[in-house]
Amino acid sequence: MSDTDLKDERIEDADLRDESLAASEFPEDPDGEPETESESLDEDNRLKADYVRAVKDALWEEDFDRVYELVEPLHPADIADLFELVDADERPVLARSIRDLMGVEVIAELNDWVRELLVETLPAEVVAGFAGELDTDDAVAMLEDLDEDNQRAVLAEMEPEDRAAIESALSYPDESAGRMMSREFVAVPETMTVGDLIDFLREHRELPTEFWEVFIVDPMHRPIGTCVLSWILRCPRNIPLYDVMKREQTLIPVDMDQEEVALRFQKYALISAAVVDTSGRLIGQITVDDVVHIISEEAGEDALLLSGAGDGDINEPIRDAWSGRVRWLIANLLTATLASAVIAMFEDTIAAMVALATLMPIVAGLGGNAGTQTLAVTVRALAMNQLTPSNAWRAVRREMSIALLNGGTVAVIIGLAVSLIFGNPMLGGVIAAAMMTNIVIAGMAGVLIPLALERLNADPAISSSVFVTMTTDSMGFLVFLGLATMSGLVG
């Protein structure tokens, strides 16, 4: 009943009676002191600059024994961090110096860009060796970004079984549940008792060593319930699983987008979930440790997307970062010319009163700030499914109220200041009215534009801010210079 996609590595891991597991690979810490006391990590649990420098010096001096000695005590996640911290050209040398420390945990933890560049420098059979030891989801992450020739070369070097699993995962869309899921899980029929299950687990050494739930399936291999392990441990042996399992469970369709998967895990506080194919059969599981990275990525990408910084990873090659960002700058250049055209309509007014040119960027800029605030709040609420068609109008009314309060406050301050500084209450009145108007327009644009894009099935984080800035700039200049002209302030 359980998945048969066995891994040599896992069988070895599963050998719990073996004394190799009793002798931990990590130094014992008898004080129970938190590991922030470490020699290589600083108080924020980052590798110390001194430590990284020592590794780089040893690499430079080609003292590979020293490199090994320095790196050996690190946790695999810290070795992965070390790869990010040394320079790109030092990474292949580092990998060679610590070959037998380059376990699957290190490869799995590496930043995508760093892994891609590193993997490209390694021979296909070495990459295939790593891929064979990794969980399917991590192997897929390693191979999916390789170019087609490299990918084919690596797959050709792999065991047929592993290759089949990876090819099947690669057949699912990018960023879908099918790419993320692991094919190693425990599934048993409902007719088993707690005792049967414990015996089954003790006998089947090829099962994954770490799992959090057991899936109960019907004869068609469709999930009908789940049992967290703590329930099983606490029940007498004779209780049938049928009476212990929880029937309500969140099933993940194999083609579900990873962002949606992450939202389900968050909403229902899941530890693991069954992945089903279109006919409802259990084909994999997703565990929370794989989702945690996605939650962080998806939540963090809003700031990057709103600023037009694309992927925004500091390990992204410069060429890619440039082409991602320059597109955004050019889009903003086009919208800026619109604002420019608005100003050009009022050249006579400005010529008559140059002070207007000094004040107009304040009106446009503050509108931009206010619009960006509303936009950030709206985009976040949309991403978290907090803002839905049911409460969209309430959100719009709320933003309008805040805009009126903000606009009022800022308008009074700037109006008084300009009246006093320029000794011209009329100019103060014009800038106050323009400021109020532009901040209200900014609030409206900041909430309506992302809502409209969401309705059109576009990602509101990606394009909203160009439109919002265009609106606040153009309207800021138009309202300020227009009011100045009409009010008879000039001439």
Place this chain on the structure above:
Amino acid sequence: MSDTDLKDERIEDADLRDESLAASEFPEDPDGEPETESESLDEDNRLKADYVRAVKDALWEEDFDRVYELVEPLHPADIADLFELVDADERPVLARSIRDLMGVEVIAELNDWVRELLVETLPAEVVAGFAGELDTDDAVAMLEDLDEDNQRAVLAEMEPEDRAAIESALSYPDESAGRMMSREFVAVPETMTVGDLIDFLREHRELPTEFWEVFIVDPMHRPIGTCVLSWILRCPRNIPLYDVMKREQTLIPVDMDQEEVALRFQKYALISAAVVDTSGRLIGQITVDDVVHIISEEAGEDALLLSGAGDGDINEPIRDAWSGRVRWLIANLLTATLASAVIAMFEDTIAAMVALATLMPIVAGLGGNAGTQTLAVTVRALAMNQLTPSNAWRAVRREMSIALLNGGTVAVIIGLAVSLIFGNPMLGGVIAAAMMTNIVIAGMAGVLIPLALERLNADPAISSSVFVTMTTDSMGFLVFLGLATMSGLVG
């Protein structure tokens, strides 16, 4: 050895042999179809607008049986969502209509603001009842935002034991591990065997029902290792825990900030972790489901902080949102006056050539965009501990390279366009040179300002963008108008 802070609710939950658990409270789904087929949820797993409207109509008509009937099939997490989607004044009525569905899962899942407002409308003894049933961490989340009088009133109504646990949690700093941790966990001495542990778990009904790891402690109650349950299930009964446990573990000091806790969980892919006091004794555990919310919040807050939108929750009261955002706008108003003062220095130049006034916002605006991109990337990398003193200079060099490429591209476009449109190659040259300079300055400001703030132990997400915008605005106007003046373009 285990924690003795017992909960009635938990004891009841733990009664796994009871048939009440076999009869699930959720409808069976024999097809194994994903629950997106539901009548109340749309394809994105959000409550449908029609459904929310039906509940609101029933509330309005005071047809509370209908309300109950509609809400009963929902998952607790969806009931929590429903509270967010109905209007604030409907929430207390909704809570009263579905009193016995208002379980602890609903209270725990409620948005902080919605919970705070709702809890304030409930009598102290009802709140105390909920708090007694919740896990300590959820009870603390519910009570920590109440004003002092209310908090004291609720605590007075609670069982002494629960009150003590909550008061102890409240004694730790806001957003620290002590506030997040649960006091319910399983800790056993290393002398036990696997069989002893299983018997212990079967006999002690008061232990938590859901847990993922068992902590092994020494006689001083200091953690010396952990055992995930799947290892225990797979080992013969006679194996001592000493030989199964993993010695390497991440211990969380009780005063660690929640952001740091979330980073540890992410970095080391933890499911649960032991919380220790200053003398290294095990006093609580944190599980990944509590951390997932924090990871999402902390990652998502960058966009909100960079825009100055404060908490940025759409359920935050308008007054709070206003006071949070207006402070930011006033700060920006002050920096905008600096840019204004720069323009004022060149009033004669502008009077001589008004076209400069139409073009100057383009230079300042594009610089602002480029600076914001760099800033978003840098702030994110700092938050993820990807950017440390070890690679700071590489990041600065990288941003400079990207800025030169971006600046070059945009300068060529704007230079040619202005030369052609205005028929003035000199003006084109001036704006191209100003654009190039400002984008490079923007790149420098976008990476150096957050690095400097981080070095000064300030949160770079909070204040960087005011400084960056100030720099790009002022320098944009200064360089463009200054070059125009010096180049002899005017007069």
